[in-house]
Amino acid sequence: MENQFIYWLANPGLNHFLMVSALLFALGLMAVITRRNVIMVLMGVELILNSANLNFVAFSHYTSLSLEGHMIALFVIIIASAEAAVALAIILNIYNRFRTINVDEISNLKG
Amino acid sequence: MNLFAIIFYLFAIVTIGSAVIMVFSKNIVHSAFALMFSLIGLAVFYVLLYADFVAATQLVVYVGGILILILFGVMLTTQGIPEKLEVLIINVWPSAILSSLIAVILFFVFTNTEWNLIQVVERTEVVPELGMLLISKFLLPFQAIGVLLLIAIIGAMLMSTQSKRLNN
Amino acid sequence: MELQLLGIGILTWIVFIPIVGMIIVLLIPDSRQDAIRWTALAVTGMQLMLAGLILRNFDRSMLGINESGSFQFVEHFNWITVDALPWIGKVEITYFLGIDGLSVLMVILTALISFVGVISSWKIGKMVKGYFALYLLLVTGMMGVFVSLDFFLFFIFWEIILLPMYFLIGIWGGPRREYAAIKFFLYTFIGSILMMLVMIALYFSIAYTDPVTGELVHTFNLLHMMNPDNLVEGSILAGINTTWRYIAWIALFVNFAIKIPLFPFHTWLPDAHVEAPTAISVILAGVLLKLGAYGLLRISFPIFPDATVYFAYMMAVLGMISIIYGAFCAMAQTDFKKLIAYSSVSHMGIVVLGIASLTTQGMVGGVFQMFNHGIITAVLFLVVGVLYDRTHKRGLTDFGGMATVMPRYTGVAIIGMFAALGLPGLNGFVSELFSFLGAFSAFRWIAIISVTGIIITAAYILWTVQRVFLGKSPEQYKNLPDLSAREMVSFAPLIMLIIMLGIYPGPTIKLMNASVSHLVDLINIGGF
């Protein structure tokens, strides 16, 4: 049992990458939920996207997904950049209006 | 313990460690740089997984593009005032519980899954194949992402430019 | 029996003539209020004439209920037909109008009360156009319910009533009109949703085989729904005495009980009545409450005879509670209108008691009581309206000695009151008699307990008479004018009917007798 575990540890495979991606995903979520700075939230989102990307690439390596996984990863990177651009534009807009980018202070809409 | 494993663990630590730093660092600039390291670590993973083109793109677009963008954002919104770089983290515990729950769930799921693994192909020539795919099967997304970028540009312009009439 | 005018069936005329009237009313400029009033009067008058025509040509021997061949003035057209698909049979919604003994009285009642209602709303001065437009829409809805033989159509008409009523109470009502209107609306809407669910369940559980093409057709046709052979094997309402059939029956019953209104679903009624303008109270009590009992007879009973038999006792108990409880509540009121509202609860309890007996006598009594109650409460609300118009007060203690001040008015009021009290010689007695007789043969003790209701009724009616009409009149009301010609016109037909039906109810009972006993027959075959 123990040996098996060590063997498993010693030979990184799909699951290892998936674990890393899972951790990144969780950390990304954590950042998104806890950080009060909008930009930090954005960074958390990037982390989430990257964790998914890692999945795609890992799957394309280990399973029959083949190059389509790479393709998706590429597209996701581009989409992420587009989204980041728009998000930052919106953040700038927010900053211009509110003079803050603290998410908590931007909560006039509620109920 | 082969090289692959060593590299994997090394960069796994780098990636996750910098991600942790990113999440918990009080200074936003530190966070941004931590994110950069994390992304670089991922790029290394991509290389490990024989996805060098993706790795390159990751470096170019993410590290070179998005991260710079983010830093610009930080600068623009803090306007160089150091206090503003210090950012709050609150509700750590509830969210930590939530996030770790998610992680546990995913771990649980992954370890309980028999993946439909295939014999790992050691690809050497990935880029030409990707190129072929891009103009055959993925032609439509390829075109569509062009439109997406156009829209993003329009949107970003619209959002970031100062309107003449602001007083409302 | 077919009757057509200009190639269009008479039932279509009678249902949609108010809609035409509504459009005309909407086209008349706001300022010409009298033209609007006269249009409404003309339209309802025409409707009344059509109702008379129907009565004249009505064949009393035809059964109706579940036999499509013996309905009269039938109009049956395809409305919506969707061809069969592999996974579901043909779907059909039809425009199916027809009347039988159950509905003919209600059609006449609706036409009459609507006509009287227009006369009594002559004094409405606020937004005359809107008022009469909504009023006419309301009339269409009511009339439509009574002549529809397709569940879908029935439901549409049923719901059409809601909104005009809401506005009529809500805009032209008293001080707490908003509360009353929303209460009315919500209560009825809860019922409607329940009915809709049952309608859907029935729709899927019923399919008949098209005699020509051999296709399986899902339909909303009520007559097909009454045929147990059309129940689809394995569908939710298939079988007999199943839990789902009971649940469906209860859902329908709650809907109808809200409209009737039966204890404990009645609390919307006093509020609605108190706040509604006179004519709307008249419509509400005169016609709207009948929709509930009519729905029970037209839908619940023939489609679910087994559940009807199963729940008959419960219905009778609720009827009994309504009778006594309503009467007690009426006695405690100090507001004239509220008193009559509660008396409606009590009197409609008699209807339910009668029809719950599932005997011919009881059901004839119940249906007849529906008609009579419609007329009597119409008179009573008009009576209140007359006083309210003159003094803007409705408290029972505000008046006294009206008999000296307004003798003609008092005469009319006393006839109405005594009819409500069940005085022999006036129509209320006959129907109460039959209801109680029927109930007694089915549920002995319930009937006996219910009879005590007539004592309480006598008490509160006489107390009311004493407080309002007898005694000395207050100084400020010494010179109230007696009934005007317009008011007399609105009272006259009702009073005449009260007396005529009290003395010789035979022909009226004969109108519905065939259908009612056929219904009883149907329940007895299906329910045991």
Place this chain on the structure above:
Amino acid sequence: MELQLYIQLALITLALPFAGFLILIFTGKRLPRNGDWLATGLISLAFLLSLFILIAKLVWHHNETITSSLNWITLNDLMGPSSIEFGITVDNLSAILLVVVTMISMLVHFFSIGYMKGDIRYSRYFACLGLFSFSMLGIVLTNNLLLMYIFWELVGISSYLLIGHWYEKKTATNAASKAFVVNRVGDAGMFVGIMILFTSFSTFTFETIFDAISNGELPFESTGWLTAAGILIFCGAIGKSAQFPLHVWLPDAMEGPTPVSALIHAATMVAAGVYLVARVFPLLTADALLVIAYIGAVTSVIAATIAATQMDIKKVLAYSTISQLGFMIMALGVGAYAAGFMHLVTHAAFKAGLFLAAGSIIFAMHKALHKTNDHHTDAQDIRNMGGLKRKMPVTYWTFLIFTLAISGIPFTSGFLSKDEILAGTLAFGIMSGHYLLPVAAFLVAGLTAFYMFRALILTFHGEHANATRLEGVEESPKVMIIPLIILASLSVYIFYSFNPFGAASGWIFQAIERPLSIVPVAMQPISNLLFHNVVSMVHSIAMGLSILFAFSGIIFALLVYKWKKIDADRLANSMGMLYKGAFHKWYFDKVYYKVFVDGILGFVKGLHKFDDKVIDGFVNSTAGVAIHLSNISKWIDEHIVNELVTLTAWIAGYAGEQLGRLQTGKVQTYLAFMVFGFIVLFILFI
């Protein structure tokens, strides 16, 4: 004479007063003299017709029952068509009562012309009288229970209208409502009884029901239900005939005009209960009859004792009426069918006479009071009267005759009927062992004589309380006097039987035969034949006792009020004299006085209190309870039934509010919720 002619004549008789009602109610005020002549004329015509019917019937078709009916409603049900027939029946019973009703009504009409002169609702008054006469005739003529019930209610309503004739007076309207509602209680019972019979036999017609029962059909296959049906139908009579415990309305009903009291609350309507019992007599079981007899007895005793203490002349008469009605009911209950019915007839004459005479007195008193500008003195209180004999001789003499008749003095009509009832009661008591019944009957006979003479003496004899007022009193006009004279003459024995000491040979006994009981043999009362035999055996004893009791009552009254042998001492002398009297010979007298006058008076006072406080109080408190109940149900309605709905709405609203509170406006909270939702879904889903 063709049999159908009876029916036609009866129908015309029925229609005449109704026509009067219709004409007067719509056009009364525009007619000359407000139409009193029309109403009176029509009722007189009706009287003549009914007199003709009676005579023809007795002479030519003595033993026949003539029935005719038409279909009112036909109802097709599963068993085939069943029809509800409306019909009238002319037999000796109804023919006699027809005459009684029309005659009294006619006389009251005449009397009213004088009495009601100048009333503001003069024509309405006559219209209502017409309505009443119509309804009463309907009750008399009908051949089925439903029609009986219908007319039953109609007389109720006309009584209501007439009691409340002066509706400006609060007491009058109260009395009217009370009368109607109390009657309704009885009617509800009657209605249930009718329902039992109809449900079992699908018909309302007496004959058909009797046929069915005699064929062995029983309601719900049980004799218990048959008894119940009988008692429940009798409930109608309890209400209408003011029997214990529903008698409380009748004294109050005296708020109506006095002629109305004479007609409705003395002679006719209240007797309808007796008539009803007579009509349904065949289906009454022995148990039901016993209940009826006891209720009659209790009523008559209570009412008689109360009557002895009343000061209002109309109240005295009212209680006396209740007492006499109890008498009749008791007679029917014990099986003295013809006697009870005959008492109905004779009582109608003399009690109507008494009321009319009282009306005449009150009319005169009113005038006198008016002349002296005295608006405080009660014109109906016998203490304010006295000595009227001189001023109103005709009234006095007629009143005296009526009083003799009601007291059961030989040679009066009352003696005939009362004697037969007493004999019947005695016979029944002997045969069944229910001795309380004859005891009560004789007691009441004595009491009746006592209180009637008390009233007579206090009103007409002695000194008037106010001499100047007495000067203003004058005899009533002829239109009022003549009816009194007619009624007085009708109170003489000769009209009923040529033998002043035996009614059995009179025409009423010839015409009326107790019908055979049709209930199952085990439930039958004592058979007619046996009963007759015993009655003839005890008849002379009963007569002797009857006369004894009557005279002792009269003498006692005379002792107390006329000769003041007892009373005068007490009033004239102070306490010292009381002591002296006790010390001397009068001690005995004083004991008598204590025992008999104070004791009896105290007892009856107590009883009156019981009635006033307990029975009436009970009825009043029932009303109170009803009002409380109604308030409670109103409260429940407003707070519980309604609140439940409101509560549901509130819960929905509260939930909505809380949901709104979740919407904090902080996007990260939303994200946390979202993640949380995801986790929950995951846990549920996996």
Place this chain on the structure above:
Amino acid sequence: MGDNILNNIVLFYPEITLVVTLCALVFSDLLMKGKGQFTGWLLLGGFCLTGIFLLLQNGYSESVFDDMFAVDSFGIYFKVILILSGIFIVLFTMRSRELERNMQRIGEYYMLIAGMMLGMFLMVGSTNVLLMYLAFEMTSISSYVLTGYIKGSLKSAEASMKYIIFGAVSSGIMLYGLSLLCGVTGATDIYAINASLVEGVGQPMVLSTAVLMIIVGLGFKIAVVPFHFWAPDVYEGAPLVITAFLAVASKIAAFAMLIRLFSVSFLVHVADTQSTGLLNVIEGLNWNIVLSGMSALAMIVGNLAALWQTNIKRLLAYSSIAHAGYILMGIVVLTEEARSAMMMYIFIYLFMNLGAFYIAMLFSNKLNSESIEDYKGLGFRAPFESVAMTVFMIALAGLPPTAGFIAKLYIFGAAMNAGWLWLVFIAGVTAVISLFYYIRIVRNMFLYNPEGESGQLYFDVFSKVIVLLLLIPTLFLGVYFGPLIKLARTSINIFGM
């Protein structure tokens, strides 16, 4: 291969038209900066042309671009609905005062509308997870910006920020789910995924996780509980027209994508599906149960939370959450009948919801307020519009004789027929609750007298015509809906099923 692509292009005309329109907009905006509503009319023309091309496609059922994109009756039905809503949105924009004040950037506004429309078209038609995600993002990015279009408004800015944060996280989670899905099946297009699943990949756990994560993303777009939190805030903050667009078009597109993805991928397609109308989920993957719970929650939460809202946009936001719940019932119930009922619902929802938003916009133009408290007495100041609003409200509440009733009737019916009685029960109860807040608006309009200034409100003919365009279908479909049923029934065919 080239021929193949050329053939495919014929079936791609509507999308191409949209792209061309977008480009034309960019150029015309450059050339005629701020010249009135020209760009609007241009977009309108483009939309109409797109619509015509769509109608011409009627009857096709093909997959194009190497199984990237499907042109089938299902897609066409939804695209027609989307283009209709697009046309209405452009018309609304022309009447909106709020947007008139920001006229100088209207070119970009229309471009983003066009882009969003393209994104939604791709969402409806895409059969590959990549294209799905791409389309999803395309739609999202446009809508983020459109939400923040009113630059002068704090609310608008805040809304766009919340929207993008929530949207980015949701789409990230969805992407993660997609990655798991692709990984476990080894395929990216939905037919292959289905084939692989039907073969029996097993692994229900990871599949379930993937499905759940996908539901998060789609649930966000549909705004269904518990992924709805953004909706009220964003709807309130966004320009009214955009709120309408989000509540109608973007939601409908997400529904189309959800149905296509889930129906094609996660159902077992057996031969007799056509005859029974019953569908079966992949063994061990009861996603419809999850959706049923979400549907019930959406109905409950949406309707309850709407009770106390005073802002019309917010109220309609909650109402649209509730409606999402009702529509979701059609997916939960795995029958073709339910799907057709749901498609009917969506068609009707388009008219009644757009109608409600439009009237709200007209009122807000005149009153400068979105509070329903300010609607008091409007029934007398603007009778036509108020009556229309009343009709839309009762349609949303589901009362006959409006189309809203038909929609509810059929969806309830389908659910009941399939035995989802508890869901129908909840739907019924919540429908009653919903009446309360819908009628509150009607009450404020008619049951109160005008407060303060009470002059008549005048709207131009163009505005009224638009109202009529929405009003007439709402009423007409309530009494004559046979053709709609037929249309919905013939349009349920998804390519590959």
